[in-house]
Amino acid sequence: MFDNKTKQLSDLKTAYKDFVEAVQGLNTDGFTKSLGDWTPRDIVAHLVGWNRITLVGCGMLREGVEPFYFYDGTNDYRKVNAKFFEQYNSTDRTILLTQLSSGMDALALYLQSIDEDEWELDTGIVHYRGGPTTVARCVDSLVRDYRKHREEILQG
Numbered sequence: 746m747f748d749n750k751t752k753q754l755s756d757l758k759t760a761y762k763d764f765v766e767a768v769q770g771l772n773t774d775g776f777t778k779s780l781g782d783w784t785p786r787d788i789v790a791h792l793v794g795w796n797r798i799t800l801v802g803c804g805m806l807r808e809g810v811e812p813f814y815f816y817d818g819t820n821d822y823r824k825v826n827a828k829f830f831e832q833y834n835s836t837d838r839t840i841l842l843t844q845l846s847s848g849m850d851a852l853a854l855y856l857q858s859i860d861e862d863e864w865e866l867d868t869g870i871v872h873y874r875g876g877p878t879t880v881a882r883c884v885d886s887l888v889r890d891y892r893k894h895r896e897e898i899l900q901g
Contacts, residue, residue, distance in 0.1 A: 794829030796848030
């Protein structure tokens with residue numbers, strides 16, 4: 746259903762790198778300029794949080810436990826994201842990008858340690874949109890999020 750582990754990890758690395766370049770390309774005012782509902786600062790805080798909970802969520806999935814954040818899925822993760830905005834509340838781009846990098850490094854290291862046969866393993870956890878929730882699905886979601894938010898920033 747998804748690309749293999751190696752391809753997905755490469756896609757994640759590229760999507761992350763491209764996103765960071767887009768954020769770094771903003772002028773100072775552009776980092777806090779509204780793009781509608783969120784600013785680029787908010788988007789970075791959002792992704793700092795998602796790097797971290799994706800790591801935890803994948804660990805939970807591997808144990809056959811529903812990720813703790815699924816409770817907010819049908820709400821488009823509004824409560825989860827609001828917490829990230831508070832938790833990662835700096836307006837300093839360098840600080841937030843450092844937090845983003847730290848979380849991505851930890852996530853990538855963790856994902857690299859997962860065996861290929863566990864990558865799309867169905868442990869019985871059903872995604873709120875239907876179908877099995879797997880590590881591959883979580884990574885795919887994060888890749889798509891990085892790409893979507895990069896485009897929002899570039900079009901901003």
